[in-house]
Amino acid sequence: MTTLIDLTLRGTLAVALVFALSLMLRRSSRSGALRLWWLVAALVFLCPLRTPHLGLWGGDTPTEMASTSALRYAPAESVASQASRVVQKAVPVLQIVWLAGFLVSCGLVVGRSAVFLSAWRRHRLCTDSRLLDLLEECKASLGITIPIGLIVDEKIPAPAVLGWLRPRLLLPAVFTREASEDSLRHVLRHELAHIRAADIAAGWLFALVRCLHWFNPAAYFLHREWIRSREEAADEAAVQADDRAGASRAYGETLLGMAAETSFAPNLAGIGESFRHLRRRIDRIMKTQHRKPRMLLTALVAVILGGIATLQPGHAESPKDQAVAAMESWLGGIDAGKYPESWxxxxxxxxxxxxxTQWVEALKAVRAPLGELKERKLASALQQTEVPGPKGTIKGNFVIAQFESSFENLKFALETVTFVEEGGTWKASGYYIKPR
Structure with missing residues (x-):
């Protein structure tokens, strides 16, 4: 759960950054750059930085394994311990809820894709020489050399791409009969641009983001904006592949003509969508030739987004961080058997x-039988100015930390360590170890 929360926060930050940039640079940047930025933002949602370390074990009350008079005021029931217990109890419930949402989301995505693929995957390919010649002409203009099949059928609602390993183009039969050759070229180039950009494969990446982060509205917003930029980028590529004068205007007229046909009005993918977005697409098409590629800016934004995904946030070392570092060093001495030195x-x-002598004997009786340390992770750390003691409240600058540890002879253990600042140095003032 820790990793999932970290990813969703970073992904939401990346979405906010890309959206702000798209608003500022929409009129001057090419759609291909916006599509790339949204793609990198999706990767931020999927780039894990750390593994979860919250406890996932049962709710049995742990029994105390070691306690001396020096440990009586160690905060086994402190605020940090209570908060950790609440979180540990909530984690399994949250995991079940998340898993249920994940499975439902995956089922919907896979089910819809399976229905679409089963309807057209085994359909006979078109053999009309006129359409096939146009297809090859458009492939050449876009620099595409891979074999692509063409499926034409009366039941196809709108132009679309099927598959990405063995791509097929789907065209409505009525459109191929009634449309001019220029309109056919525009539509074919648009769909071929999706194939060249591997938009179908990228679509599965965005589907994975929506399934993993089904609870986060930013994941759905990301997918919607990527679809918009994907269509605009395909328009841009189709216009650029046409070297004739007035290509932008002719392409815009094709879009308007298809929108006027009720059979091609808003559908699942490809050309059909809302008229509001259609207006935006036509506006960008008319200005395509006036935009210049900004490769440096595009790369810079991609690097910044990559930094959000892969870099740990830097921060000045706080007193709490210093105390935790001192704890880890002190515990390391105990792990090495340096019991007198730890006292x-x-x-x-x-x-x-x-x-x-009492401390060394206690550790020999309790810590030594556990064997070699296998793993130790910080679960929580809390800085406070007082802790409960045997004779009342003890005031000072304390840091209370809990470590989830694994030993050779005890797989799950919880170590609660209290350090106090003494003369500018952090020193041990309490220690508990309990099985989980």
Missing amino acids: QAASADFQKAVTE
Whole structure:
């Protein structure tokens, strides 16, 4: 759950950044750049940085394994411990809810795709020489050399692309009969541009984002904006492939003509969508030839988005961070069997509460049988100015941390460590270890 939350926060930040850039640069940037930015934003949602380390075990109350007089005021029931317990109990419920939503989302995506593929995958390919010659002409203008089949049928509602490993173009039969050759070229180039840009494969990537982050509205917004930029980029590529004068105007007229046909009005993919977006597409088509590629800007934005996905946030080391680092070093000495040294490095109150001999004997009786440390992860850390003690509240600058650890002879353990700032140095003042 920790990784999922981290990914959704970073992905939402990337979506906000790309949306802001698209608003500022929409009139001057090419649609291909916007499509690339949305694609990188989707990758941010899928780039994990760390593995989850919240406890996922049962709710049995852990029993105390070690306790000396020096540990009596260690905050086993402190705010940090209570908060950690609440989170641990909530995690399994949240995981079940997330998994249910994930499975439902995957089922819907796979089901719809299966229905669409089964309807047309085994359909006979078109053998009309006129259409096939136009297809090859359009492929050459876009630099496409892979074999692409053409399916024409009365039941096809709108032009579309089927598959991406063995792509097929779907065309409505009524459109192929009534449309002019120029209109056919425009539509074929538009759909071929999707194939050249691998938009079908990218669509599966966005579907994965929506399934994994089904609870996040930003994932659906991301998909919608990518579809818009994808269609605009295909328009842009289709116009650029036509070197005739007035190509932009002719292409816009084709879009308007198809929108006027009720049979081609808003459909699943390809040309058909809302008239509002259609107006925006035509506006961008008319200005396509006036936009110049901004490769440096496009690459810079992609690098920034990649940084959001892969870089750990930098921050100045806080007192709490310093205390946790000191704890890890102190625990490392105990792991190495340096029991006397761990007592000598502890705080004055710790040493007054328990002698070195008592501490060493306690660790030999409790810690040594656990065997070699396999893994230790920080679960929580809390800085506070007082902790409960045997004779009342103890004031000071304390940091209470809990580590989820795994040992050779104990797979799941919870270590609660309390450090106090003493003379500008962080020193141990309490330690508990409990099985999970």
